Amino acid sequence: MLLNQFLGLAAILFCIGVYGVLTRRNGVMVLMSIELILNAVNINLVAFGAYQGDVGGQVFALFVIAVAAAEVGVGLAIVLLIYRNRRSIDVSEADLLQG
Amino acid sequence: MVATLLGILAQIEQAPFVRPAIDWHAVAPELVLLAGGALVTVFDLIFMERGRKYIPTLTGLTFLAALVPVLTLWDNGIARSLFDGAYITDRYALVLKALFLLSGYVIVLMSTNYMAEGDYYDSEYYQLISASILGMLVMASSRDLIGIFVALELISIPAYLMAAWRKRDLKSNEAGLKYMLMGVFASAIMLYGMSLLYGLTGDTKLRSISSAIADQGTTPIITMAIIFVIIGFGFKVSAVPFHTWAPDTYEGAPTPLTAFLAVASKAAGFVALMNVVLYAFEFQPEIAEPFIWLLSAATMTVGNLIAIRQTNVVRLLAYSGVAQAGYMLAPLAVYEVNGIEASASAVVTYLVIYAAMNLGAFAVIMAAARRTRSGEIDSYRGMLNWAPGLTVLMTIFLFSLAGIPPFGGWFAKFEVFRVLLTGNTFSGVSLAVIAAVNSVVAAFYYLNIMKNMWFMDAPEGTDQSKLKIPSPLVAALAITLIVTLVTGTVLAGPLRNATDFLAF
Amino acid sequence: MGNVAEVIVFLISGAIVLGGGLGVILNRNPVHAALSLIASFFGVAVLFISQEAHFLAFVQVVVYGGAIVVLFLFVIMLLGVDRAEQVRVEQLSMQRPLAIVTGVMLFGLAMGGLFLSGPGGEEGAVAATGQQSAMVPIDETEPNVRQLGLDLFTRNVLAFEATAILLTIATVGAVVLVRNEGAEDLVVDEPGTSIG
Numbered sequence: 001m002l003l004n005q006f007l008g009l010a011a012i013l014f015c016i017g018v019y020g021v022l023t024r025r026n027g028v029m030v031l032m033s034i035e036l037i038l039n040a041v042n043i044n045l046v047a048f049g050a051y052q053g054d055v056g057g058q059v060f061a062l063f064v065i066a067v068a069a070a071e072v073g074v075g076l077a078i079v080l081l082i083y084r085n086r087r088s089i090d091v092s093e094a095d096l097l098q099g
Numbered sequence: 100m101v102a103t104l105l106g107i108l109a110q111i112e113q114a115p116f117v118r119p120a121i122d123w124h125a126v127a128p129e130l131v132l133l134a135g136g137a138l139v140t141v142f143d144l145i146f147m148e149r150g151r152k153y154i155p156t157l158t159g160l161t162f163l164a165a166l167v168p169v170l171t172l173w174d175n176g177i178a179r180s181l182f183d184g185a186y187i188t189d190r191y192a193l194v195l196k197a198l199f200l201l202s203g204y205v206i207v208l209m210s211t212n213y214m215a216e217g218d219y220y221d222s223e224y225y226q227l228i229s230a231s232i233l234g235m236l237v238m239a240s241s242r243d244l245i246g247i248f249v250a251l252e253l254i255s256i257p258a259y260l261m262a263a264w265r266k267r268d269l270k271s272n273e274a275g276l277k278y279m280l281m282g283v284f285a286s287a288i289m290l291y292g293m294s295l296l297y298g299l300t301g302d303t304k305l306r307s308i309s310s311a312i313a314d315q316g317t318t319p320i321i322t323m324a325i326i327f328v329i330i331g332f333g334f335k336v337s338a339v340p341f342h343t344w345a346p347d348t349y350e351g352a353p354t355p356l357t358a359f360l361a362v363a364s365k366a367a368g369f370v371a372l373m374n375v376v377l378y379a380f381e382f383q384p385e386i387a388e389p390f391i392w393l394l395s396a397a398t399m400t401v402g403n404l405i406a407i408r409q410t411n412v413v414r415l416l417a418y419s420g421v422a423q424a425g426y427m428l429a430p431l432a433v434y435e436v437n438g439i440e441a442s443a444s445a446v447v448t449y450l451v452i453y454a455a456m457n458l459g460a461f462a463v464i465m466a467a468a469r470r471t472r473s474g475e476i477d478s479y480r481g482m483l484n485w486a487p488g489l490t491v492l493m494t495i496f497l498f499s500l501a502g503i504p505p506f507g508g509w510f511a512k513f514e515v516f517r518v519l520l521t522g523n524t525f526s527g528v529s530l531a532v533i534a535a536v537n538s539v540v541a542a543f544y545y546l547n548i549m550k551n552m553w554f555m556d557a558p559e560g561t562d563q564s565k566l567k568i569p570s571p572l573v574a575a576l577a578i579t580l581i582v583t584l585v586t587g588t589v590l591a592g593p594l595r596n597a598t599d600f601l602a603f
Numbered sequence: 604m605g606n607v608a609e610v611i612v613f614l615i616s617g618a619i620v621l622g623g624g625l626g627v628i629l630n631r632n633p634v635h636a637a638l639s640l641i642a643s644f645f646g647v648a649v650l651f652i653s654q655e656a657h658f659l660a661f662v663q664v665v666v667y668g669g670a671i672v673v674l675f676l677f678v679i680m681l682l683g684v685d686r687a688e689q690v691r692v693e694q695l696s697m698q699r700p701l702a703i704v705t706g707v708m709l710f711g712l713a714m715g716g717l718f719l720s721g722p723g724g725e726e727g728a729v730a731a732t733g734q735q736s737a738m739v740p741i742d743e744t745e746p747n748v749r750q751l752g753l754d755l756f757t758r759n760v761l762a763f764e765a766t767a768i769l770l771t772i773a774t775v776g777a778v779v780l781v782r783n784e785g786a787e788d789l790v791v792d793e794p795g796t797s798i799g
Contacts (some may be wrong), residue, residue: 031625057298133768
């Protein structure tokens with residue numbers, strides 16, 4: 001196995017993620033595509049860490065995973081907020097029409 | 100199974116954990132801010148609603164308290180290094196820490212009335228601001244990819260939340276969503292670049308990366324890594340073409356937070372960019388410089404051209420902030436000729452002065468909006484009648500932003516031009532010409548606001564009584580005014596000496 | 604012998620990773636996309652094990668597969684599968700062809716960067732990327748978790764503490780943001796009040 005093969009895999013996954021971010025119009029799906037990019041980063045970090053004989057790559061990947069969890073939590077909170085406000089607008093407009 | 104466990108236990112006994120040596124004085128500003136933030140939270144939990152009105156004051160005091168160890172460290176003057184050079188507290192970092200803490204204080208002053216009068220969760224808002232400022236303090240000292248990444252996220256994640264803080268307003272929510280998606284995407288791209296940098300050099304410390312890639316020479320993969328990392332930071336400093344989030348987010352977010360994003364958060368992005376470019380890519384100017392040159396030229400030109408067409412003051416300041424980011428990027432495009440210290444010094448000087456004048460302009464906008472309830476430039480007509488003091492202040496801040504002497508902005512631009520022209524290189528001179536043309540263009544739209552305030556009549560039915568400005572906002576205006584005035588005149592020399600002292 | 608097994612593991616998990624990734628960006632149904640995301644995450648976990656990063660593989664499954672995707676699915680279900688499409692980002696989306704061009708260009712750049720860097724000599728001076736990937740534990744005398752822990756609490760202790768603050772503050776902020784104030788009406792602010 002060559003290091004190249006892992007990096008190539010990560011590069012393809014990265015490009016898939018970037019494509020997803022650019023084409024998806026839905027906030028949740030954009031977040032999922034970003035997760036793909038972060039996984040490409042983690043593959044890179046772990047493969048490089050093993051190649052360099054250094055545990056630092058795995059530690060970096062651990063930080064990426066922890067921060068990604070926070071990002072997703074915050075992102076989904078904002079999505080939920082928007083959804084709730086949109087729905088309230090729809091409802092109030094419907095009420096006006098009925099009155 | 101048991102045998103393996105026993106084996107593991109035996110190993111643990113063989114090599115006991117050695118606590119890393121920590122220089123507590125070097126991390127004292129961060130610790131004071133952290134302890135202060137925790138105390139404010141406890142205070143809030145004990146007194147609940149009764150204590151609400153003291154929270155902004157206490158948060159502000161926390162920022163000022165964290166400034167004390169910054170001053171003692173400055174007085175001490177020794178560059179301190181923690182974790183084998185991964186965390187460095189030198190004078191460069193201290194100037195920036197003082198800048199972040201003071202801008203944080205001014206932003207708290209600006210938020211006080213805004214948050215108290217609106218229907219917000221205010222104590223959590225101040226906690227988020229404190230966390231974000233804490234991230235900036237960490238960023239100023241981090242010389243390590245992991246540290247920079249974590250600090251950047253600690254700055255950004257509270258900012259995503261605060262951009263959507265006007266919960267009931269769809270515009271604010273969408274501002275938050277757009278800022279968040281763009282920011283997370285940018286950090287993902289930056290991380291991809293960082294993973295390549297780590298892999299090629301086997302270390303996350305910027306100094307080791309610098310020497311390792313200098314040994315390897317420039318390969319395509321290193322080029323790619325450098326470009327990805329710079330693109331990631333380009334989003335944070337709203338450089339063109341990665342600026343698209345900025346105007347919408349600035350318009351939708353609560354105004355104090357807009358000031359926070361336009362000043363503190365952007366400054367932190369610049370610090371990250373400077374640390375990485377000047378430390379890690381010191382010996383790769385042939386890749387980093389042309390790329391930053393392009394970003395800088397595009398940023399100032401596009402920012403100014405779009406700013407001319409704006410009719411809303413907040414959007415106008417957003418685009419003018421984009422253009423200003425272009426000026427700040429410029430010294431980083433010529434760091435090879437001048438040496439990294441000169442470039443860093445020019446950027447830091449610009450950041451300090453930009454923070455003062457831009458925060459001042461936002462404070463005026465907030466004060467005026469208490470009457471106009473609008474951000475349209477038209478609503479500023481006849482402001483001379485109902486708020487003469489504000490009119491004069493706004494004029495000073497706008498003159499300063501346009502770079503007219505004797506205000507601070509003039510000295511900031513002067514330092515940038517000095518660095519650009521010193522080496523007498525083609526890239527430096529051409530960028531200086533572009534910057535000069537842009538400064539003239541920018542003067543047009545700043546003057547347009549002033550024309551509305553000084554010479555146009557107020558629309559019919561405007562309340563002509565004198566405007567009362569709450570005292571925290573007056574304090575914010577006073578601080579920013581003093582800094583804007585002194586940095587352009589009496590303190591210009593000392594400021595240059597202080598920033599020249601940046602011990603890299 | 605071992606080499607063949609490695610290649611087979613790599614090919615299968617790589618196919619799962621990429622298949623899952625394609626599933627995420629091509630599925631119209633958000634639930635199917637989230638399930639593809641799980642598949643992709645598991646494939647990555649297998650790759651981690653093949654690189655002797657056992658603890659990380661475990662974290663990958665627990666945090667990504669267990670927490671993040673469940674959170675995604677929870678929100679999608681809360682919004683309603685058909686409604687989830689409505690939470691759109693207008694400005695961010697670009698023309699599909701432009702995205703394809705960007706993706707292909709990035710792919711070319713990445714591949715070019717990786718393989719033009721040359722096969723790399725024994726010294727690895729030209730490029731690391733043509734090198735043999737390591738398939739042995741970084742330090743065989745110590746368990747993986749212990750190495751990670753030691754590194755985390757010595758070199759990176761400051762970043763570790765910063766991450767702790769980050770997670771706390773993100774939780775606080777997210778809770779405050781989505782908290783529903785009892786039976787209050789959700790009224791939209793009047794336009795123009797974003798200033799002031």
